[in-house]
Amino acid sequence: MTYPDLIGTDRARDVLLDHLTSACDHGLAFCRAVYHTSPQGDVVPVAGGLDAGLPDICVRPDLDTLTALPWEPGVATCLGNVTDPATGQPAPESPRDLLRAVVDRCAQHGLHPVVGPELEYFLCDAAPDAPQGWRRYSDAAGVVYTAGLRADGDNHLLRTLRLLRDLDIGVSNGNHEFDGSQFEINLTHSHAMDAADRAFRFKAAVKELARKEGRLATFMAKPFNDAGGSGFHLHLSCVDDEGTNTFQDPSAPHGLSATARHAIAGILAHAPALTALANPTVNSYKRFGPDTLAPWLIDWGLDNRSTMVRVPPERGAGSRLELRLGDASANPYLLMAATLAAALLGVLAGEEPAAPLEGYGYDTTKSPMLPTTLPAALDALEADTALTELLGKDFTASYLSYKRDEVERFQRHVTDWEFTE
Numbered sequence: 435m436t437y438p439d440l441i442g443t444d445r446a447r448d449v450l451l452d453h454l455t456s457a458c459d460h461g462l463a464f465c466r467a468v469y470h471t472s473p474q475g476d477v478v479p480v481a482g483g484l485d486a487g488l489p490d491i492c493v494r495p496d497l498d499t500l501t502a503l504p505w506e507p508g509v510a511t512c513l514g515n516v517t518d519p520a521t522g523q524p525a526p527e528s529p530r531d532l533l534r535a536v537v538d539r540c541a542q543h544g545l546h547p548v549v550g551p552e553l554e555y556f557l558c559d560a561a562p563d564a565p566q567g568w569r570r571y572s573d574a575a576g577v578v579y580t581a582g583l584r585a586d587g588d589n590h591l592l593r594t595l596r597l598l599r600d601l602d603i604g605v606s607n608g609n610h611e612f613d614g615s616q617f618e619i620n621l622t623h624s625h626a627m628d629a630a631d632r633a634f635r636f637k638a639a640v641k642e643l644a645r646k647e648g649r650l651a652t653f654m655a656k657p658f659n660d661a662g663g664s665g666f667h668l669h670l671s672c673v674d675d676e677g678t679n680t681f682q683d684p685s686a687p688h689g690l691s692a693t694a695r696h697a698i699a700g701i702l703a704h705a706p707a708l709t710a711l712a713n714p715t716v717n718s719y720k721r722f723g724p725d726t727l728a729p730w731l732i733d734w735g736l737d738n739r740s741t742m743v744r745v746p747p748e749r750g751a752g753s754r755l756e757l758r759l760g761d762a763s764a765n766p767y768l769l770m771a772a773t774l775a776a777a778l779l780g781v782l783a784g785e786e787p788a789a790p791l792e793g794y795g796y797d798t799t800k801s802p803m804l805p806t807t808l809p810a811a812l813d814a815l816e817a818d819t820a821l822t823e824l825l826g827k828d829f830t831a832s833y834l835s836y837k838r839d840e841v842e843r844f845q846r847h848v849t850d851w852e853f854t855e
Contacts, residue, residue, distance in 0.1 A: 435462065435495045436638065437514040438529045440469050440836055441714065442765030444638040447493075454495065461492035461517070469527040470836055478839040480832050482526070491525050492517050499631060504600035505646060513631060526828035529767035530630070536771045537626050539824065540672070540778050545680060545693070547774050550623030550669035550754075551633040554762055555640060556657055557590055557615050558650040565850065568650050570615035570658070578612040585610045591617055594643055601639055603632040613661040623669060626770050633666075633766035653762035655718040663721030663728055664762035666712075668773060669746070671754035672697070681753040688736060688790070689749040698734050698743055698755060699787040700780015701773065705732045705742065705759070707818035709804050710811035711772040712760035714837065716844045719807050721761055724796045729758050733791045733801035740795030742804075759804075768833075775824040809841050 435457070436446040445468050449457050467483035468491075477484055493514040500512040516528040524531035540547055561569035577585035581592075591608050598605040598619070608619035619640070621632055637653055644651035656663040672680045672693065681694035690698075701708065713719060722730035729742035734755075737747045744756040760769045791800065805811040812834055815822065822830040 435493065435512055435514045436635075437493055437516055438634055438765060438767060439471070440527055440529065440765070440768075440833060441473070441763075442529070442634065442637065442767070443473070444634070449495070458495050458497065461494040462514075463490045464493055465489075466491045466518075466525065466527075469525070469832070472840065472843070474843075476839075476843075478836050480527075480835045482832070490519055492519050501602050502600075504597050505643065511635075513635075526826065527832045529765055529771070530627075532825065532829055533630055533767045533771040533774075534627060535826070536774050536778070536824065540774055543778065543781065544674055545672040545778070545781070546674070547626040547770075547777075548623055548671045548673060548754075549626045549629035549770055551621045551629055551636075551766065552618060552665070552667040552669070553621075553633065553636065553653065554611050554616060554618045554664035554666075555637075555651050555653045556613075556661075556664065557617060557644060558652065560648055560650075570661075571649065573614040574610075575614060577610050577614070580610045581608075585614065586617075591619075594640065595619065597643060598636065598639060601635070603635050603639070605636070611664075613658075616661070616664065623671075626774060630766045630770045637762075637766070655713065655715060655761035655763050656721040657717075662726060665721075665728065665758065666760035666762045666764050666766075666769060668757045668760065668770065669754050670697075670757060670773065670777065679751050679753050681755070682750050684749065688745070690745065690753065692784075693781055694753065694755065695786055696781045696784055697777035698745075698780070699785045700778065700783065701743055701755075701757065701776045702732055702734060702780075702787055703783075703785070704776035704779060704818055704821050706805055706811065706814035707821050708772050708776050709759065710808070710815035710837070711768045711833075712757075712764050713811065714765065714768070714808075715763050716808050716840060718761050718763060719805075719811075722804070722806065728761070729795075730804050730806070731795060731798065731801040732804060733795060734787060735791040735795070738791060738795065741791050745790075771825065772821070775821055779820055779824065808837065812837055812841070 436444045467477050470478045470480040470483045496513045503509045516525045518525050557571040558568040574585040604622040606622050611618045640651045683691035721728045733741045734743035735741035
């Protein structure tokens with residue numbers, strides 16, 4: 435049974451089948467401070483953890499998500515539902531419950547978000563003699579949008595696709611991406627909660643499959659100085675109560691309905707705050723920059739990959755927007771929750787976006803810049819009271835405390851670059 439922590443890491447417990455009924459009836463106890471634990475194992479002093487004496491959360495298996503693990507015979511896996519035993523309510527830091535609350539707010543306004551996730555990652559082989567202990571699986575260049583042995587000598591992609599297919603998380607296709615050892619695997623679109631569940635399980639599965647082969651799969655935003663970064667793009671649309679795409683309107687400008695245009699305006703308006711959740715690490719901001727195809731300006735365009743929000747050319751039932759801001763280190767639940775919240779605020783405000791960008795982007799005279807560091811993004815999130823109210827004050831306070839601790843730890847750390855310089 436697994437569930438996501440604040441940064442999207444899968445926390446889990448193995449339950450023997452004989453005790454599954456008890457786990458469902460009574461739940462499994464975890465220390466709430468697991469939400470506040472850093473990747474290095476430090477417990478960050480976030481309210482409700484250390485200061486409260488390290489209380490419990492209760493996690494119950496969600497058997498609606500039960501599926502067999504194709505690479506572990508005799509093992510099934512499911513997600514868990516998290517509650518605070520003291521209140522019986524969802525834990526404030528629970529990413530899955532945060533997204534559920536935002537989706538419910540959208541439904542109150544007749545909007546049901548549909549999301550298609552696209553994720554990139556790098557595959558590495560063990561290299562004990564390398565400074566980090568790992569080297570890229572392949573240094574092949576010029577292999578963007580390819581498949582087969584040309585850039586994937588061990589057929590990693592094909593083998594992974596087949597195993598993920600059997601996990602039943604909606605994997606559709608994949609290819610080698612721009613840089614050597616970089617891959618992209620796409621998931622089918624579905625309602626937002628299901629899409630986030632599948633993206634969360636996808637990331638955990640890719641990393642676990644790499645471990646089984648003695649390899650490392652990393653969704654780090656920019657793991658190598660001489661290569662590009664890895665993105666987490668979201669294709670977003672909404673359907674109404676009858677299942678009709680609310681973003682389509684053949685008679686409207688660009689074939690986009692008022693709802694679609696207002697959603698774009700909302701995402702643009704709240705983009706600085708959104709960055710704190712879409713680009714959640716110190717490393718995230720090293721992915722940005724001119725000619726990176728990673729958006730660092732606040733703009734939108736029609737089928738324009740150099741913009742932050744791209745509107746693909748399909749219309750009708752395929753009308754949608756693509757948010758290209760997120761990097762692969764983002765927690766799927768938080769990225770989707772923040773994006774939907776910003777879009778909903780735009781719909782409720784009813785404002786129109788500026789004219790779409792024409793031509794190649796990255797011109798600071800045409801569009802404002804996003805925050806360029808994690809501290810600036812966190813400040814923008816804290817200042818955006820409309821967005822934080824929708825996301826919840828308790829969640830926001832926990833997230834800000836956790837991430838500002840990351841910044842402080844990084845600022846105290848002496849890097850290889852500093853020694854060399």
